[in-house]
Amino acid sequence: MAQDDNGGTDIAAAGSSSHEHEVAASPGTAVVVADGFENPGFPPHRKRVTDEDPKKAKTAERAVYTMFYLSIVGSVWAIAAYMIFPMESNDVFDVRLNNLSFGLGVSLALLAIGFGAVHWAKALMHDVELVDERHPVRGSEETRAGAVKVFQDADQESGFTRRSVIRNSLIGALVVFPLPAVVLFRGLAPQDQDPVELLSHTMWTQGTRLTLDPSGVPIKASDITIGSAFHVIPEGLNELEHHRLEEKAKAAVLLMRLNPEELNETPDRADWSYQGIVAYSKICTHVGCPVALYEQHTHHLLCPCHQSQFDVANHCEVIFGPAKRPLPQLPIAVDDEGYLVAQSDFTEPVGPSFWERH
Amino acid sequence: MSTAAPTTSAPEKRKGGFTAAASNYIDERTSISTVVKELGRKAFPDHWSFLLGEIALFSFVVVLISGTFLTFFFQASMAEVHYEGSYVPLKGIEMSVAMASTLDISFDLRGGLFVRQMHHWAALLFVAAIGLHMLRIFFTGAFRKPRELNWVIGFVLFVLAMGEGFTGYSLPDDLLSGNGLRIIDGMIKGMPVIGTWTSFLLFGGEFPGTAIVGRLYTLHILLLPAIIVALIAVHLLFVVVHKHTQYAAPGKTQQNAVGPPILPVYAAKAGGFFFIVFGVLALIASLFTINPIWNYGPYDPSPVSAGTQPDWYIGFADGALRLIPPGWEFVWLERTWSFNILVPLVGLLVFLGLVFIYPFIEAWITGDKREHHIADRPRNAPTRTAIGAAGVTFYAGLWAAASSDLIATHFKLTMEGVIHSLQAVVILGPFLAYFITKRVCLALQKKDREVVLHGYESGRIVKLPGGEFIEVHQPLDEYDRWRLVSYESYAPLMIRPDARGRISVWQKMRAGFSRWFFEDRIAPVTRAELEASHSDHH
Numbered sequence: 001m002a003q004d005d006n007g008g009t010d011i012a013a014a015g016s017s018s019h020e021h022e023v024a025a026s027p028g029t030a031v032v033v034a035d036g037f038e039n040p041g042f043p044p045h046r047k048r049v050t051d052e053d054p055k056k057a058k059t060a061e062r063a064v065y066t067m068f069y070l071s072i073v074g075s076v077w078a079i080a081a082y083m084i085f086p087m088e089s090n091d092v093f094d095v096r097l098n099n100l101s102f103g104l105g106v107s108l109a110l111l112a113i114g115f116g117a118v119h120w121a122k123a124l125m126h127d128v129e130l131v132d133e134r135h136p137v138r139g140s141e142e143t144r145a146g147a148v149k150v151f152q153d154a155d156q157e158s159g160f161t162r163r164s165v166i167r168n169s170l171i172g173a174l175v176v177f178p179l180p181a182v183v184l185f186r187g188l189a190p191q192d193q194d195p196v197e198l199l200s201h202t203m204w205t206q207g208t209r210l211t212l213d214p215s216g217v218p219i220k221a222s223d224i225t226i227g228s229a230f231h232v233i234p235e236g237l238n239e240l241e242h243h244r245l246e247e248k249a250k251a252a253v254l255l256m257r258l259n260p261e262e263l264n265e266t267p268d269r270a271d272w273s274y275q276g277i278v279a280y281s282k283i284c285t286h287v288g289c290p291v292a293l294y295e296q297h298t299h300h301l302l303c304p305c306h307q308s309q310f311d312v313a314n315h316c317e318v319i320f321g322p323a324k325r326p327l328p329q330l331p332i333a334v335d336d337e338g339y340l341v342a343q344s345d346f347t348e349p350v351g352p353s354f355w356e357r358h
Numbered sequence: 359m360s361t362a363a364p365t366t367s368a369p370e371k372r373k374g375g376f377t378a379a380a381s382n383y384i385d386e387r388t389s390i391s392t393v394v395k396e397l398g399r400k401a402f403p404d405h406w407s408f409l410l411g412e413i414a415l416f417s418f419v420v421v422l423i424s425g426t427f428l429t430f431f432f433q434a435s436m437a438e439v440h441y442e443g444s445y446v447p448l449k450g451i452e453m454s455v456a457m458a459s460t461l462d463i464s465f466d467l468r469g470g471l472f473v474r475q476m477h478h479w480a481a482l483l484f485v486a487a488i489g490l491h492m493l494r495i496f497f498t499g500a501f502r503k504p505r506e507l508n509w510v511i512g513f514v515l516f517v518l519a520m521g522e523g524f525t526g527y528s529l530p531d532d533l534l535s536g537n538g539l540r541i542i543d544g545m546i547k548g549m550p551v552i553g554t555w556t557s558f559l560l561f562g563g564e565f566p567g568t569a570i571v572g573r574l575y576t577l578h579i580l581l582l583p584a585i586i587v588a589l590i591a592v593h594l595l596f597v598v599v600h601k602h603t604q605y606a607a608p609g610k611t612q613q614n615a616v617g618p619p620i621l622p623v624y625a626a627k628a629g630g631f632f633f634i635v636f637g638v639l640a641l642i643a644s645l646f647t648i649n650p651i652w653n654y655g656p657y658d659p660s661p662v663s664a665g666t667q668p669d670w671y672i673g674f675a676d677g678a679l680r681l682i683p684p685g686w687e688f689v690w691l692e693r694t695w696s697f698n699i700l701v702p703l704v705g706l707l708v709f710l711g712l713v714f715i716y717p718f719i720e721a722w723i724t725g726d727k728r729e730h731h732i733a734d735r736p737r738n739a740p741t742r743t744a745i746g747a748a749g750v751t752f753y754a755g756l757w758a759a760a761s762s763d764l765i766a767t768h769f770k771l772t773m774e775g776v777i778h779s780l781q782a783v784v785i786l787g788p789f790l791a792y793f794i795t796k797r798v799c800l801a802l803q804k805k806d807r808e809v810v811l812h813g814y815e816s817g818r819i820v821k822l823p824g825g826e827f828i829e830v831h832q833p834l835d836e837y838d839r840w841r842l843v844s845y846e847s848y849a850p851l852m853i854r855p856d857a858r859g860r861i862s863v864w865q866k867m868r869a870g871f872s873r874w875f876f877e878d879r880i881a882p883v884t885r886a887e888l889e890a891s892h893s894d895h896h
Contacts, residue, residue: 028725029848029872035884037843040836042609042616082468090444095465103472103644110637117630125623130401132615134601134731137504188573189558196554198564213660231660246564249540249659282660286698287544287679288565289537290662304664305541306680307763307773320774322679322698324687352544353699354554358692 050123060123067116071109078105196356200349202234202250204330209235210255210279210340218339219255224277229294230255232279234342250350252282252290253330255340256312258299264314272331277340279330280316283351284308286323301327325353402624403604403617407494412628414487415590416635417480424477425526425579431467433459434575436531436568445652453531453656456571460530460651476643481523483639485671488516496716496746498733500603502726506717508596511589513714518586520671525578527649527669531571534649536657538668539570541676548699566657603733606844608837612731665764670757677759678702681781709752723871724848737806738845740799741875747795748788755784796878803880806842810834810883811891843882850876 050057081101087094139147155161189195209218213231216238224230232253240247260276272278280301284291289305299312300319308321316327328350331343349357374381385391435455441448443458444465463470492512495501501509524542528535543565546557562569601615610616618624654663668676679702686697712719720742721727736743758765759780766776813831821827834842851872855861 025729026725026727028727029851029876030724030726030728031847031849031881033847033882033884035886036882037836037840037885039611039844040608040840043837087465087468088444090446092445092465095444095471098468099471099475100644102469103640106472107637107641107644110633110640112637114630114633114635114637117626117633119630121618121623121626121630125626127618127623129404129616130399130619131609132401132601134613134615136729137600185559188560188562188569189555190563193558193563195558195564199554214658233660243564245566245657245659249565252660284544287541287548289540289544289666290660292660292662293664302773304662304666304763305537306676307777308684309773318684320777321684322682322686324685324696324698352547353687353694353696354547354557355550355552355693356554357694358689 045128048123048127051127057124060119064116064120064124067112067119071112071116074105074108074110074112076105078102078109081105196354199250199351199354199357202345202350203237203247204234204251204342204345206342206344207335208342209335210253210332210342211235211237213252214238220338221274221277221334221340222338224255224257224340226257226259226276227296228257229296231282231292249288250283253279254282254291254294254301255279256294256299258313262299262313266315269315269329269331271333272329272343274332274334274340277332278312279332279340279342280310280312280327281330281346281350282327284323285318285325285327285350286321286352288352291327397598398621399619400598400601401615401617402620403602403610403615404624404627405605407498408602409631410487410491410494412631413635414484414491415594416632417484417487417639418586418590419632420480420636420639421477421484421522422583424473424480425583427473428463428477429579431459431463431470432456432529434529434572436566436571448652448655451656454571456529456531457651457656460532464652472640472643475646475648476639477526478648479642479646480639481526482648482670483635485516485519485523488512488519489671492516492713493746493750497736497743498603498605499730499739499742500733501717502730503721504600504729505596505603506721508593508600509717510714511593511596513710515586515589515593517710518582518589522578522582522586523669523671525574525582527672528574529571529578530649530651531657532651533654533657533661533663534651534666536566536659537662537666538672540565540659541679545679545699545703548696549703550693550695550700566659601731603731606732606735606841608840610732612729615731665767667764668760673760674753674756675702675706677756677762677780678706680759680762681756681777681784683781706756709749713749723851723868723875725851726848732844734845737799737802738847740796740803740878743799744792744796748792751787751791752784755780755787758783800878800880807880807883810839810842811888845882847879847881848876849879 050060081098081104085094085098085101087098138144160167210232211218211234213233216233216235218235219230219232232255233248234251234253237244237248237251255277257275257277263273263276263278265273282290282292284303284305286303286306286308289303291301291303291308291310293302293304294300294312295302301310301312301316302308303310303321303323306322308323309319310316310323310327311319315329318324318326328346328348330346332340333343335341381391433455437455438452439455439458441451441453441458441461443449443462445461448461460474463474465471495509495512524538528539543557543561546560547553549556557565560570560573561567562573602617604610604616607616618627655661667673679699682698682701686701688695688697734742736746759777762776762780763773765771766773813833816830816832818830819827820830851869853861853865853869856865
């Protein structure tokens with residue numbers, strides 16, 4: 001049988017057993033069945049209705065060109081919709097209308113081309129499959145020998161193997177030369193920063209007033225009712241010219257007031273709260289999401305990202321989830337005017353753990 | 359060589375008109391006729407499952423087209439501005455230029471929302487199609503020699519696609535993506551030794567800084583796409599070199615490739631399918647909202663909404679973080695060891711690493727050095743299929759965990775209950791899936807044997823002269839039979855001592871793996887068996 005790798009032959013010409021290839025290379029532990037079935041060769045070709053009935057073929061042809069014409073309609077409609085449905089009115093409904101009408105036009109234009117082409121291929125184009133012969137991927141012995149010869153000649157002519165000092169010094173140079181480029185990337189982080197120092201401090205200092213997030217209005221202790229919770233930022237944060245978000249990412253605090261009897265405070269932190277009002281870092285000690293969900297009756301804080309839960313009544317220790325450390329507590333007091341202020345910065349770094357933290 | 363012929367005359371080539379003249383012009387400058395002759399009539403095996411790779415390719419083209427449009431309008435800057443666009447609820451709010459320009463694309467550029475949504479949907483489909491394509495390759499054994507390297511390239515593409523997805527997701531600088539970046543920052547900081555500095559290098563100082571969007575933009579529109587395009591080119595080149603696999607069917611062998619020719623049928627089908635994929639994405643983009651950043655607002659480190667979800671393909675990593683039990687962090691040698699981050703990180707790397715090298719593991723166990731061009735039916739490689747099912751279960755468990763809070767609220771379960779159940783799914787589920795899948799495969803193989811030996815039930819009941827009722831079994835014709843008997847079967851490796859009479863540990867290990875793989879096997883029906891079964895009946 002004349003099989004042509006490029007042209008392919010008609011399907012009836014093929015039909016060999018799949019077991020042939022098992023002689024090619026090591027079959028490993030494959031079991032070569034001695035008594036296996038023979039590949040029966042291709043089954044007889046079945047004609048489509050469009051091959052046998054000219055009327056069906058005509059219908060298919062009509063369907064295909066109708067699709068293509070529909071596609072033109074879709075494209076034209078999309079262009080028209082672009083103009084008919086403006087969205088400069090500040091009305092979200094107009095945006096939706098523009099998106100929908102333009103999009104549906106484009107969809108029709110694309111889908112109609114697609115369905116038309118596939119229908120053309122399936123119903124009308126010649127449907128007899130071709131057979132290509134496969135060859136082993138590896139080059140022929142002759143080609144491989146030729147390739148080896150090329151390398152040998154090149155080696156001979158250059159002395160790559162013979163002149164080993166030249167070769168090794170070249171390899172050395174090639175290994176070293178990208179290093180300056182690697183060093184260049186040191187510039188991705190600022191030169192004059194100490195990460196550990198930066199991560200260990202926040203904006204809070206002695207006397208910084210606690211203010212509402214995001215308005216920056218100071219908070220009076222007397223305004224905090226039992227059971228309530230507030231999102232808090234340090235006074236002056238909103239006025240920062242630079243690094244506002246970086247500071248906020250460390251300084252965000254949650255303020256809650258509990259019934260003082262429900263608060264189990266260790267002796268060393270007994271004066272960190274004020275009449276049941278406690279302030280804790282809002283930045284999760286797991287990977288740094290804001291721990292924003294407060295369940296009032298259980299005094300539990302939940303991180304919405306990975307569901308770590310912290311018990312406010314017990315110094316925000318972890319009761320569930322992947323976080324390990326309690327949320328750091330901000331020691332607070334009340335100033336002369338009755339506003340809540342920080343006694344100091346946090347006494348430990350806030351947020352996710354890092355290598356140098358201890 | 360003759361130089362006598364006049365150089366200007368080409369009298370007969372004029373006949374074909376413009377097309378012929380143009381073809382001639384191009385061929386004389388490119389030798390394109392060689393390519394057309396070489397590839398134009400190649401037989402391309404056809405099956406619905408081969409379309410998954412095409413969906414991946416085509417959705418990537420859609421991503422490129424829509425993404426290029428977006429670059430004309432998106433501004434990757436984190437400079438702070440007050441939003442002055444059309445979306446009223448955010449008017450006057452302070453946000454980055456990146457967020458504001460994304461809002462402008464959505465609300466002030468006609469068709470902008472459509473392209474943005476198409477870009478996002480196409481990206482989601484891109485990663486999904488790659489995943490499904492990889493599963494198809496895995497379960498049919500299409501990664502075997504000579505295609506191992508193409509599996510590796512495809513795997514790298516999968517990882518790069520996830521990288522593209524995540525970098526793109528982070529660009530609008532909205533609340534949700536900002537929290538995603540914060541999680542990445544937290545994970546990086548948790549890495550031993552290099553974590554803190556890596557975080558500062560990535561963000562140009564403290565999180566969030568003003569550099570990250572611009573940096574991710576360079577990765578997203580330049581570096582990653584360039585690598586992806588290059589690797590796709592190599593991936594497809596390998597498909598040409600290897601020729602496509604095909605499923606066992608009468609007439610198809612290891613030595614041939616059977617299918618419609620590239621020109622015209624395959625080109626029409628694949629070209630048409632490109633437009634269908636493009637069209638479906640356009641339809642989804644016109645009908646369904648994706649990533650409504652105007653609902654989230656600009657990034658601010660303080661607020662977060664409940665029920666935050668990453669894009670689907672990052673879910674498995676996020677889920678892995680959620681499943682770690684409390685307390686996996688220690689201070690030792692005055693350094694913090696965050697195992698609550700290291701374990702998921704290393705676990706996922708090991709999982710992905712196993713996926714990466716699986717073709718080489720299986721090749722080592724089977725010792726099979728032959729080329730394979732007939733794709734397996736999954737049931738005929740029970741152990742591999744079971745391993746795949748175990749891997750899918752592991753991934754699915756992690757993936758579900760990324761929605762643990764939503765599962766808990768939707769089904770009114772406790773958070774703890776959901777997490778503990780998913781921990782069990784991730785640890786025990788793979789074993790269960792492995793066992794069940796293997797048994798199901800073996801049972802299906804037995805069923806195949808039975809059908810080959812005794813035919814299929816015809817539904818025709820016949821009363822015999824003696825009053826006995828039997829159902830007539832219809833024997834298979836030789837074509838249908840071939841599909842059921844033409845698979846390959848492997849026996850466990852026998853341990854044999856080497857020349858010095860010793861058995862190496864390596865050899866023992868390999869024999870152990872081989873036993874695990876092939877101990878339970880159902881051999882294909884042989885002719886003798888079929889003959890014997892026929893004589894039984896008469």
